[in-house]
Structures are given as C-alpha cells and as structure tokens.
Amino acid sequence: MTANKKSKLSKKSPDANLKRLRSLSNLLDNAIAIPGTSYKVGIDPLLGLIPGGGDIASSALSAYIVFSAGMMGAPRELLVQMVFNIFLDTFAGVIPVVGDLFDVAWKANMKNMQLLEEHFGKAEPANTKKVSKGFIFFLIGAVMLVAIAVAIFSAWLISLVFRAIVG
Numbered sequence: 001m002t003a004n005k006k007s008k009l010s011k012k013s014p015d016a017n018l019k020r021l022r023s024l025s026n027l028l029d030n031a032i033a034i035p036g037t038s039y040k041v042g043i044d045p046l047l048g049l050i051p052g053g054g055d056i057a058s059s060a061l062s063a064y065i066v067f068s069a070g071m072m073g074a075p076r077e078l079l080v081q082m083v084f085n086i087f088l089d090t091f092a093g094v095i096p097v098v099g100d101l102f103d104v105a106w107k108a109n110m111k112n113m114q115l116l117e118e119h120f121g122k123a124e125p126a127n128t129k130k131v132s133k134g135f136i137f138f139l140i141g142a143v144m145l146v147a148i149a150v151a152i153f154s155a156w157l158i159s160l161v162f163r164a165i166v167g
Contacts, residue, residue, distance in 0.1 A: 020068075021116065022117075028061055029044055029108075044062075048103050051154065051155065051158060059146070062089070063086065063139075063140045063143040066112070073131075074116065074120075078119055079135075085106075089103055090143075090146055090147055094150055
C-alpha cells in the first residue's frame, strides 16, 4: 500500500469510512429485496453458489471491511470478533445449500458493521492501544487461508459425491 493510499484512508473521517463500509455491507448482505417480504439478501450468498471461487471472493470482500476497520483504529478485540463472524459464515459455506441458507440469515457483514458503528458511534471511543498493521495483515491472511481451505474442501466433497453417483 502506498503512503498516498494510506493517508487517504486515515484522513477520511470515521463517518465517511463507515458510510463506505456500510454501502459494501449492504451490497453483500442486503442488496436485493425478496418480493412479497420485508427480507433482503445480498450478493454474498449468491457468490457462495459459485463452487470454490465464490466463497473466496466473498471472504475477500468481508476481509476488506476488517482491514478498513483496523486502519480506522478499531481495537484488537473488535477485529477478532469481526473475523470470527466471517469464519462462521465461511465454515457454514462448506455444506451445499444449507451453508448458503445460513449465509442468507447470518449476515456476517451487517453484524460487523453493527460492531463498528457501536464502537465508533460512542461519544468517546474507549482508549485502546493502536493495532499494528502486522496484526491486521495476520487477520486478513487468516480469513483468506480459511476461505481457500474451505473452497478446496468443498471441491473435494463435490468430487466425492460426483464419483459416488457416476462411479
């Protein structure tokens, strides 16, 4: 990341960053209204329908929210909680169809935005030690590693089922 990009992210007000991240979260979890209901789904569960790569793309977008939260100064505990939400979402994706239905209901990105807005919405956010970039990159790496492992495991399961059916 260049110094220019870093300064653009850190110079934006928390409100501007939260608004941008809220837009991404809405796209991922609440972009499409289901006709005849008040329920919305996003592109996250739709990406999950794409074997292997969909879960990786979805996790990368979710990881971007965590990365941005870290760059905004979110505390370590909050970042770990956000990653846990993504892990639950990713692990559930291993189970075809059931995992996608879980994804529709769980809405990890909206949960993470709620955590961020609660933290940055305080009149005086708790005095926390600044999280190192190394820790942020460790968390992002963990999210992506889990997503790739889940994609490989899913592909392996699909191949087992296919071989059992076809012979």
